[in-house]
Amino acid sequence: MSLKLGTTTTIVVSSREIVKEFFSKHDVSFSGRSVPYVATAHDHYKHAMGWSQVGDHWRMLRKIYKEHLFAARQLDASHLLRKKKYDSQSSQDFMDLVWLLFENAGRPNLADFFPVLRPLDPHGLLRKAKLYTGKLLAIVEEYISKRLQERTATSSSDASSSKDLMDLLLDMSQNEKSSINLVGIRYLVFDLFIAGTETTSSTLEWAMAELINNPEKMSKARSELEEVIRKEDRTFEESDIARLPYLQAVVKETLRLHPPVTFLLPHKATTNVEVQGYIVPKDAQILCNLWAMGQDSNVWPNAQRFEPERFLDVGIDYKGHDFELIPFGTGRRMCPGLPLADRMLHLMLGSLIYKFDWKIKGGMMDMSDKFGMTLQKNLPLMAIPVKV
Numbered sequence: 001m002s003l004k005l006g007t008t009t010t011i012v013v014s015s016r017e018i019v020k021e022f023f024s025k026h027d028v029s030f031s032g033r034s035v036p037y038v039a040t041a042h043d044h045y046k047h048a049m050g051w052s053q054v055g056d057h058w059r060m061l062r063k064i065y066k067e068h069l070f071a072a073r074q075l076d077a078s079h080l081l082r083k084k085k086y087d088s089q090s091s092q093d094f095m096d097l098v099w100l101l102f103e104n105a106g107r108p109n110l111a112d113f114f115p116v117l118r119p120l121d122p123h124g125l126l127r128k129a130k131l132y133t134g135k136l137l138a139i140v141e142e143y144i145s146k147r148l149q150e151r152t153a154t155s156s157s158d159a160s161s162s163k164d165l166m167d168l169l170l171d172m173s174q175n176e177k178s179s180i181n182l183v184g185i186r187y188l189v190f191d192l193f194i195a196g197t198e199t200t201s202s203t204l205e206w207a208m209a210e211l212i213n214n215p216e217k218m219s220k221a222r223s224e225l226e227e228v229i230r231k232e233d234r235t236f237e238e239s240d241i242a243r244l245p246y247l248q249a250v251v252k253e254t255l256r257l258h259p260p261v262t263f264l265l266p267h268k269a270t271t272n273v274e275v276q277g278y279i280v281p282k283d284a285q286i287l288c289n290l291w292a293m294g295q296d297s298n299v300w301p302n303a304q305r306f307e308p309e310r311f312l313d314v315g316i317d318y319k320g321h322d323f324e325l326i327p328f329g330t331g332r333r334m335c336p337g338l339p340l341a342d343r344m345l346h347l348m349l350g351s352l353i354y355k356f357d358w359k360i361k362g363g364m365m366d367m368s369d370k371f372g373m374t375l376q377k378n379l380p381l382m383a384i385p386v387k388v
């Protein structure tokens with residue numbers, strides 16, 4: 001589908017076949033980013049990987065993610081710290097600000113369709129983006145300063161085994177040969193927080209909502225956990241995930257029905273490209289409608305039902321090779337946080353359902369959603385744990 005919105009041509013991709021054409025066959029030409037006006041707040045677009053055009057800066061950031069932050073050996077080495085973090089309370093203020101930023105960025109903005117209107121900021125969206133980005137950057141700044149102070153205080157006795165991702169990044173910024181300085185690290189941490197929190201927590205919330213709505217699926221997932229873990233009488237560990245195919249299927253099914261980054265991040269054509277006889281013009285914005293793809297009854301029988309079983313024994317995964325299921329995208333702009341998100345989702349969901357059954361206050365659940373840059377549950381899930 002092609003839409004002309006003001007001066008912007010937008011192409012909406014919404015089928016497995018066309019995804020393959022755009023993000024596999026012509027991936028290089030469609031790897032640009034269409035940057036919304038609100039992302040100019042506090043120069044965010046100049047630093048963020050998600051808004052950078054493909055080039056040296058983008059490559060340097062992807063390398064840091066791939067080789068230093070989320071490489072399998074790095075994730076394995078930090079699994080105890082991740083467990084500790086999961087136990088601590090996350091800051092609700094921070095999450096609320098992230099949602100406000102996303103909701104604001106998801107609103108249609110005349111300034112994007114008619115750039116001549118930009119100085120007027122017609123809906124006040126840039127003003128709000130500056131406010132929320134500024135507050136979030138200040139929180140990150142404080143977090144980094146505190147950590148720098150702690151490091152100075154403990155540097156001599158600090159064992160490398162207790163280092164977490166933050167230490168790794170600060171080590172990098174203090175290395176003279178490094179291509180990233182403290183300002184770069186500040187934006188990188190900001191991006192880690194905003195790209196990783198809302199997406200992961202909203203997927204978890206949907207998974208819980210679907211399981212509570214489908215008690216027989218909840219029991220099935222719990223039985224599998226009991227089978228694998230209780231035999232050995234211990235807590236649930238990351239290393240168990242590979243032996244839990246039903247839990248994995250629950251996560252896939254949740255991401256099919258509720259893809260948090262519903263349109264991917266907007267891509268941009270860097271040249272004119274011919275796709276199936278049509279010309280996609282240079283600078284066109286490309287949106288990929290993951291929500292519609294998840295509802296396609298030609299691909300998914302009983303598409304509206306929550307049926308994790310559909311993923312058992314079929315080998316479909318969301319690692320970017322199966323174009324019908326791409327909640328993390330595919331190709332060179334694919335989500336670099338996938339290895340972390342994948343572990344966190346299974347670890348958190350498994351921990352929540354292993355020891356507890358969950359009931360809804362009042363018995364009825366609202367399953368409607370609301371849209372910002374991400375798709376969130378309209379009303380937050382309010383569930384009561386019941387010990388099993």
Ligand code: HEM
Binds near residue numbers: 197327333335340
């Ligand atoms: C359930 C969890 C998550 C989902 C579903 C998700 C999904 C996505 C999607 C769809 C994109 C855009 C891909 C495209 O435009 O083609 C993306 C980009 C990105 N994600 Fe994630 N993500 C998740 C978690 C995370 C985490 C945990 C991090 C880091 C801590 C992260 C960091 C990023 C970054 C930096 C980008 C921009 C990549 C680029 O433009 O080159 N994401 N993610």
